[in-house]
Amino acid sequence: MNFLDHLTPLDERTKNLVERSVRKRKAKKRELLQQAGTVCKQFHFIEKGVARVYYYKDDKEVTAWFAFEGMIVSCIDSLFTGNLTNYYIEMLEDSVLYTVQYDIIEKSFLDYPMLERLGRILITDNYLLLDQRVRLIVSHTAEERYNLLLQQAPQALQRIPLNYIASYLNISQETLSRIRGKY
Amino acid sequence: MNFLDHLTPLDERTKNLVERSVRKRKAKKRELLQQAGTVCKQFHFIEKGVARVYYYKDDKEVTAWFAFEGMIVSCIDSLFTGNLTNYYIEMLEDSVLYTVQYDIIEKSFLDYPMLERLGRILITDNYLLLDQRVRLIVSHTAEERYNLLLQQAPQALQRIPLNYIASYLNISQETLSRIRGKY
């Protein structure tokens, strides 16, 4: 259960603390790990499965993010702030997760400086991903966005319904279909 | 020189370390604080002035961010990762800055756990701002984006040339002009 190793090496003492707040568990397809309007106190390492992060804009779902095996998913807008999150997290497949109770380990920040580092690295990674997404959307046409996704996450197109992909790319499902049809 | 207080309270010892790596300075209008392709080792607290963060997409400038008095500006994509940054930072007015040499204080992370926290909070704030920006762009029309900016940062429109505003809102300057002309 050393899935955090690739983020930052932890000393034994810190590792023990973290492990005491981790729970391995299964989640069913369509299960919601988090709902908008709640405070998020956990993050999840995905051992198996795909997660989708989305929100509502005028009762239309907008997909903000996908997370695959080996990635961590959470509502970062809430986790580190205590604010109510705007996001839903939904599993798109039957999944296996390691869920970390962040609110528990957060109390130990002062005693365990490595935890601050862990948090910092976690959010830095997410910042960089979000930064990429902004650039993806701001300076590319619908077709370019599709092709970039194809390069960067080809597995996405095998595993995720196209309406979610379309919404992630910020294009309509019809347009996505037409782009794909070009081959 | 306690501009970091609003981010997180620091103990005296940490405060002293930070203060030793801060330099107050002036910057002229159009001065570049940072260039793309370099590693960013500083962040700047803006006492007076406005900064613009931008990058190039096919030799066209795209404005990613503005920072006003009381805000901190940096190339976050590089500061916490050591990667080469994609961004330029330009002052839009004659300015007064407190520039923090982050690479110096970073070496002291293990001795000064509060610094990790400072870094974490800094990047969390930026994450949240970026998150807002994604939503701004993804689910709003050009006119809605303009009106939201008008609400959230009315001073922007007084102080920043409209072509930069347009690029920040991801619309053409002509469209922005037409939207403004509606009143």
Added chain:
DNA sequence: CGCCGAGTTGAACTGAATCAAGAAACGTGG
């Protein structure tokens, strides 16, 4: 078998970009 969700295709429409031309404001040196 017939329904249902997922994906495709077509036709009409539209928000915003682009191209082009000017007008206004700005600042810099004589």
Added chain:
DNA sequence: CCACGTTTCTTGATTCAGTTCAACTCGGCG
């Protein structure tokens, strides 16, 4: 303090990428 060039902003005409609405196909499954 004025004149001239540059930058900033506006306005008009045209074009286009992508949306919307609607109908249709296909594959799975109770």
